[in-house]
Amino acid sequence: MNIKNFIVFSILIATCSCKHKVKVSSPYVYNHTYHIGDIPKLNDFQTYNVYEKSFDSIMAKAQSPLHDFFKYNRGRIFITNYENGKQKPVQKPFDLGDPVLCECELHRDSLTISVAAGFFGGFGFTINLNEDKFDLKYFEETDGDYFKSKLTDTSFTRLVTVKSKFQTLLLDERPTMKEGQQLTGFATYTSAKYYTKGIRNMLDTAQVSGKFYFTCKTSTIAMK
16 A cells, blocks of 8 residues: 555554764754764654554554554654644644654665655655655645645645755664665654645645654565
8 A cells, every 4th residue: 555545543533883973953954965873862752652552552453464564664743734824733642743654665776765644635754865865855635636836836736745945864874775674763844835725715825844753664665
């Protein structure tokens, strides 16, 4: 199943041989390269929150293959949404971070990391790594035509992909570009502006910012 369309229950609602400390750069900078170092507050991410525990318990009882998959391929997104320049309140339980699945897909000389959640649509991020450089993008999808990525777009679409205005990425170790590596990371982001259909087809200006954690086992096969 493609990760963009994967139903993550959202939870029940929805090479460096040694590490060193790296100061996480300001979230208000566009970084072209990623860093290797200790992930901040990694223990918090490694400890399931109440919603992740519930998901894990359900998968275990159902003897679902997702039970073990989630342990090694998951993320936690903290996201703030803005509409017409005003911050929208973060609803519970998303104030604890949105639990999502993660996928690390190897290509010939690059790596694509995807973290996403959704139910008849959804949202998430893709990170493309090539050598020491990375590119982070936000995407959002609905079941109807709702988005424009540019003011000059002549029609609305159901899927929008937005480049970052600011981006940072910290990994716990350098990607080997081989299958089976457990890769953990932390990213901060502020998206460029995009546009949504408002009342009477008026345009609202949207933007997102925040951070997310992820861990995944590298593979040459994407989830289907």
